[in-house]
Amino acid sequence: MRALLFFALLIASSAPALAASEDDFKTAYAAAETAEKEAGRLRNQWTTTEAALAGAKKAAANGDFDKAIASSKEAEALAKASIFQATSEKERWKDMEIR
Amino acid sequence: MIRLASLALALAAISIAALSARAADKPDPVGDAKTFQKFFTDKFPKLKPEDFVNGPYSMNEDLHRQWEEKEQFPPYEFALEAGKEMFSKPFKNGKTYADCFPNGGIGIRQDYPYFDEKEGKVITLELALNRCREANGEAPISYVRDDMASLTAYMAYTSRGKPMSIKIPNDPRALEAYQKGKEYFYTRRGQLNFSCATCHVQSPGERIRAEILAPALGILNAMPIYRSEWSGMGTTSRRFTTCNSQIRGVPLEPQSEEYRDLEYYLSYVSNGLPISGPGARP
Numbered sequence: 001m002r003a004l005l006f007f008a009l010l011i012a013s014s015a016p017a018l019a020a021s022e023d024d025f026k027t028a029y030a031a032a033e034t035a036e037k038e039a040g041r042l043r044n045q046w047t048t049t050e051a052a053l054a055g056a057k058k059a060a061a062n063g064d065f066d067k068a069i070a071s072s073k074e075a076e077a078l079a080k081a082s083i084f085q086a087t088s089e090k091e092r093w094k095d096m097e098i099r
Numbered sequence: 100m101i102r103l104a105s106l107a108l109a110l111a112a113i114s115i116a117a118l119s120a121r122a123a124d125k126p127d128p129v130g131d132a133k134t135f136q137k138f139f140t141d142k143f144p145k146l147k148p149e150d151f152v153n154g155p156y157s158m159n160e161d162l163h164r165q166w167e168e169k170e171q172f173p174p175y176e177f178a179l180e181a182g183k184e185m186f187s188k189p190f191k192n193g194k195t196y197a198d199c200f201p202n203g204g205i206g207i208r209q210d211y212p213y214f215d216e217k218e219g220k221v222i223t224l225e226l227a228l229n230r231c232r233e234a235n236g237e238a239p240i241s242y243v244r245d246d247m248a249s250l251t252a253y254m255a256y257t258s259r260g261k262p263m264s265i266k267i268p269n270d271p272r273a274l275e276a277y278q279k280g281k282e283y284f285y286t287r288r289g290q291l292n293f294s295c296a297t298c299h300v301q302s303p304g305e306r307i308r309a310e311i312l313a314p315a316l317g318i319l320n321a322m323p324i325y326r327s328e329w330s331g332m333g334t335t336s337r338r339f340t341t342c343n344s345q346i347r348g349v350p351l352e353p354q355s356e357e358y359r360d361l362e363y364y365l366s367y368v369s370n371g372l373p374i375s376g377p378g379a380r381p
Contacts, residue, residue, distance in 0.1 A: 029128060043357065045348070046290045046349065047347045047349055048347050074163075078290070084289075085287065086288075089287055092287070093287070094285070096139045096285040096294060096296050096300070097285050098134055099134060
């Protein structure tokens with residue numbers, strides 16, 4: 001019985017982790033795209049966000065959904081940072097003004 | 100009674116503070132221009148105000164000598180000749196650019212951009228040139244390419260030495276455009292978190308990699324410019340969009356409202372400094 005349990009555990013641990021699916025990519029990409037659209041509405045998109053989005057699409061087209069999801073998440077984080085920048089600068093720009 | 104007096108005093112103090120805060124937020128272009136120019140003349144006490152229009156070439160003696168030598172065979176000369184030819188060549192309908200501008204377009208660069216009260220927006224020279232083309236049945240030309248640079252180079256050349264003379268009419272929309280331009284100038288953007296002021300107010304004369312940063316004062320008086328880095332001419336639109344890309348920001352479309360307002364603000368605070376365009380930059 002013990003031997004059976006040991007083999008079961010061995011098989012389970014050696015099975016490859018489930019690869020990311022196209023649906024997972026689509027969800028991650030949509031979230032990044034939504035954030036980037038908001039940055040666009042604020043007139044403050046970053047070139048690096050656009051590059052990460054393009055990278056995500058390219059990886060997905062090549063069937064590499066793990067990479068595509070990672071790039072989408074990077075794009076979402078960058079877009080959110082640009083939104084934060086645009087929002088906080090609404091008042092912070094005054095600190096730079098020559099007085 | 101004493102408590103009542105203290106309360107009244109406190110309320111008065113709060114009202115005064117609130118009023119002065121509002122006063123500080125109220126646009127004051129005349130005061131801004133004075134403070135802006137003083138900042139640069141204090142920072143570079145050896146320079147005369149008119150020296151600032153030569154950008155990095157005014158920042159030290161070696162560079163100034165380079166500029167003097169460059170001016171003997173200026174790299175923008177080809178653009179100047181092309182611009183003169185384009186300017187005088189009739190459109191298909193027989194009219195020319197001269198028909199669209201006051202004084203036939205000669206010696207008027209210092210008045211641009213201006214605020215058009217009918218349209219309620221800032222009109223730059225580049226925009227006015229394309230509008231002229233369209234009004235005469237011609238296709239507009241790119242704001243960032245050679246033809247526009249050549250045309251503005253010729254028009255700037257006919258205004259050389261004339262003091263920048265930007266006006267803000269008594270129209271709240273003009274003041275709003277000026278204020279928006281100022282806000283754009285000081286707002287940090289792009290992944291590098293730079294504003295225009297980061298380079299051109301905080302660091303003029305300093306190196307950023309191999310380049311020496313130009314002071315913001317008079318920076319547009321030299322437009323358009325031949326840049327060795329570009330191996331060609333560049334318009335104000337090209338300068339703005341390139342600055343945005345360099346700080347990893349997606350540039351806005353050339354001649355967008357933000358860029359036109361920025362040009363309005365930057366030109367206004369350089370009022371009185373001579374037009375030196377077309378210029379040459381490293």
